[in-house]
Every structure is written in C-alpha cells, then in structure tokens.
Amino acid sequence: MSNQPQEKYGHLVIIGGHEDRQHGMEILTRFVELAGGADANIVVITAASQVADQMWEMYDQAFGNLGVECRSHLLITSRQDANSEEFVRRVDQATGIFMTGGDQKRLLALIGGSALDAAMHVALKIRGATIGGTSAGASAMSGHMLATGRVETLPEKGSVSLGAGLGFLHRVVIDQHFSERQRLSRLLTIVAQNPYLQGIGIDEDTALVVALGSGIEVLGQGAVTIVDGRTMITNVADIKDRDTPELIDVRLHLLPAGSSYQLPTADTEPGKRLPPQLLDILENITKRNPIS
Amino acid sequence: MSNQPQEKYGHLVIIGGHEDRQHGMEILTRFVELAGGADANIVVITAASQVADQMWEMYDQAFGNLGVECRSHLLITSRQDANSEEFVRRVDQATGIFMTGGDQKRLLALIGGSALDAAMHVALKIRGATIGGTSAGASAMSGHMLATGRVETLPEKGSVSLGAGLGFLHRVVIDQHFSERQRLSRLLTIVAQNPYLQGIGIDEDTALVVALGSGIEVLGQGAVTIVDGRTMITNVADIKDRDTPELIDVRLHLLPAGSSYQLPTADTEPGKRLPPQLLDILENITKRNPIS
Secondary structure (H helix, E strand, O other): OOOOOOOOOOEEEEEOOOOOOOOOOHHHHHHHHHOOHHHOEEEEEOOOOOOHHHHHHHHHHHHHHOOOOEEEEEOOOOHHHHOOHHHHHHHHHOOEEEEOOOOHHHHHHHHOOOHHHHHHHHHHHOOOOEEEEEOHHHHOOEOEEEEEEOOOOOOOOOOEEEEEOOOOEOOEEEEOOOOOOOOHHHHHHHHHHOOOOEEEEEOOOEEEEEEOOOEEEEEEOOEEEEEEOOOOEEOOOOOOOOOOOOEEEEEEEEEEOOOEEEOOOOOOOHHHOOOHHHHHHHHHHOOOOOOO | OOOOOOOOOOEEEEEOOOOOOOOOOHHHHHHHHHOOHHHOEEEEEOOOOOOHHHHHHHHHHHHHHOOOOEEEEEOOOOHHHHOOHHHHHHHHHOOEEEEOOOOHHHHHHHHOOOHHHHHHHHHHHOOOOEEEEEOHHHHOOEOEEEEEEOOOOOOOOOOEEEEEOOOOEOOEEEEOOOOOOOOHHHHHHHHHHOOOOEEEEEOOOEEEEEEOOOEEEEEEOOEEEEEEOOOOEEOOOOOOOOOOOOEEEEEEEEEEOOOEEEOOOOOOOHHHOOOHHHHHHHHHHOOOOOOO
C-alpha cells in the first residue's frame, strides 16, 4: 500500500476583476458550484486589499445570496496570520478559497511561501478544492506574476516587472481588466522580454475556469486573450530601455465567453480535436503541477 | 521595339495621421525627398476633408518650409473636377501626390474611378512618382478600404464595413491613429471576417514607406502593427452579429519606427534574409500590381 494521498486536482476560477456580485452572478455562481454548492465551505482571503473588511462584506453578502452557509473571512494582516494554525486549519477544511482584488504584491508579501500558501496547494492538488481570484487575486495565481507595469500605447522595453506568485499555474503570466484598460501592449512587453511565459489577459466580469488535467472554459461578459511569443522573432535584447521592440510572429488567441476546450482523451473523435495551435497552450494551462 | 512605356514603380508613404508638420517633419521630409527634393512637383488632394482650404494652407506651408517651390492644391469638390483635363494634367506632371485626412468615403466618392485616379496609378507605376496619404488618405490607398467601423472593446462581428479604395495595395486593409485610438479590436474584426486581407495599423506621426518591388520602412514616432489571419481558426461564420468571435492563431507583427525590410535579391546574404514569417507579407505589400 502506498502512503501517497489520493490526488484529486481541483479548479481555478481566474477572474479579470469587476465580476457581477449582485445580479446574475454567473461567475461567482460557478465558483460556488465547483466548491460544492450549498454545502461549500468558502474562505475569503482579502489580504491583497487595504480595505479588507469592506471586501469581506461584499463577498459575504454575495456568497450568502448564493446559498452558502459556511463562509468566513481570513483576515490576514501579517505573515504570522498566514502561518497561524487557525487559518491553516480553516483552509484545510475549505472547499472554496477566494482571493479578492487589491494589490497582488501586497497579497504575496503577506501569504507567499507561508503555511497558508502550502495549504492552498494541498487544497487544490490533493483535495480537489476550487481556488478563485479576481483582479489582483487572479494575477497572483501564476508562478511568474505581473508585479508592476506601466500601460503605454506601445510595448516598451523595461516598463514591466515580474515577481513570484502563488504558482498554481506555470509558464504563464496573468493580466486582468484586460480589454477595458487596454493592456495588450503591456502583455506584449512581458512576452517580448519573457518568451518563456504565455500571456493571459482576462477581461472584466470574465473568468478563465481551469479544470486541472482536463480543460478550460471562459465565462462572463468579455474574453480571454492569449499571447504566445515562443516562435516570435524580436530585437528586444538589443534595444535600449523605453524603446519599442520589433515583434515578428506573435501568436494571438481570443477566446470569448462561452468558449470551452477539453484536452483530448482516447475517446475524442478526430473531428472534435482541438486546433493544434491551441492544444499545447491548453496542456500548459491545465497542467497538474506537483506540490513543490 | 515595344510600345510599352518603361515602367518605373514609385513609393507609397502611408501615414497614420497627425504627422509632424512644423518641427522636424521627419515623415514629410522623406515624402519630399522621394518626390524629388527641392525639384519636386507636389499636388495636394484635400478631397477627403470638409475644410479643404485649411488643409491646403497647412500643407502649403509645410512643403514650402521643406523647400518645395512647385506645389499646388487640387481642390476637388465634384467628380467633374476629378475628371477635368486640367487636374489630370497636373497629376501627370506631379512627382509627389499627397492626400490629406478627412473621410476616406468622401475621398473615394469624389475621385474613385475618375481620370484623376487613373492618372495617379500611372504616376505611381509608370513614372515612379510618390503617393503620400495621411489618416483618411492612408486608408484610401488599399483596394479594400475600411469604410465605417465602431471601435469596441472586443472584436465584434458586423461592426465594420469595407468599401472600394484606390487600390495601390491589394490584399490589405489599412487603419490609422492605430495605437492611440486603440483600434486593434477593430482590425481583428476586419481580419476575422475578411481573412483574405492582412490588417495594417499605422500609429500617429508614423509612416509605412513602401518602395514597390523592393521593400518597406517604418518612420516616425510609433509603430506599424500587422495582423495576419490566414492560418486563423475562427467561428465568425457561425456567430450572430455583435457577438465576439473566437480567434485562434492570429499572427501579430509589430514593426517600430526605424525598422526596414528589403525583399531578398540574389546578393542577399543568408544571414540577412528576412524571417519567413514576414517575407510573404512583405512580398504582398511591395507587390507591383499592374494598372487595371
């Protein structure tokens, strides 16, 4: 007999900010469903925000209106909080973990590498819990995280910096409020300088739902834009800071709300196979990365 | 002996609007150089504009400051003007023909298919003249011309319509004020619905200079964005009007000011050959289309 726990990978609900919290609540409804519906145990991490109580109040009400009895606020104001037995225990019991907006640098400074962070990985990768995040909470999900970045009219070398995120996804970088704040040039800057990463831009009231190991879905009002620079040719290494790089052959994919894509299985009919241009991106986004 | 005239293809100077007309005038300087410098004979076509005299005044001053003695205004307010012997004669003598901004539909309604239009093709393709156009005058240069189009946050089926342009370039569509007015979503809409066309977006105070049969160059302050949908996979045929299409594998190229690309010749060293991703785009843009 193995001592390995039975691994059950869960879902990520990666939201581009400003999701509807009062009316149809399509995205939050899906988050709750994935977390177990009325039986869900949801904890809300507000550490990205400077107005944590207001954030909690908003989601308390939304999740309450969606019929979730068991919901609570993890008010984290220090790394001690993020390492406290009490909070780790609550994450260990949660079926849904939701990270609000604010500043992803603040969020990571408080919880990055903490016992809580580790418990979130266990929740996602062993217990099959659902992790949601909106705005800063979305950007924080990837291993390489957009830390600071000006939005310029054109891509501009040196205008963006990355930091270390929570690492639920790898080889991607996530930007939010994407079309609304015209952030493609910023995402192109990141990809130009970091072609190891695929850029994912998520619009407001729009979610990229990732079923680890199986597929993705786009929900809400906008679209998900993916920028892939792996085959790109660029002079970015040779130009000065603040100059605009030449970019040849960046691959751009626009996945509007309503799209869904599944990894092929042995049963997948040939006619329903994914376009090859999308398959390896999907494989990367849905990859079941081990707990490190 | 052949009766064929000796063909000498000229240049297109395709400007994204708001080019500097008072200070360094980099783009207008290049236009004048290509048209023969101080010996140039420049005619200005203001027919796109409702304020033709003001437009002429502005370019009269700019070209005067650049040392061009022989410059004149083709004030076209009717198709009769565009078919008049006098105006055709002046185009026949011009070494530089410049089209101002305004509305490209108005420009085409006045000069499209006229004797003046035919004389411009002869000027470009037989006499090696330079044709410049800014804003509406830029969009008018391609065979398929952006006629009307809302700029939405995301691409939107049915939000853009094309018309017939002057046809100095084919298989492209040109948009201007491109990054400044955030027009990528509009260009993606065009390409999604018309993948026959490559989308060319030109920033303000930026020019795509096309040496027909030989190469291109980007001048000014911004960049030229090229969107190529030939390998794209999309559901645009199946969705409703106003819906956002799925777009998989659009190729995007960003050519900042300072870039230049030459068609390969027998002498081109292997190390200086163009990336194949760009070569056939360059071949298309520089193609010496016959007079039709």
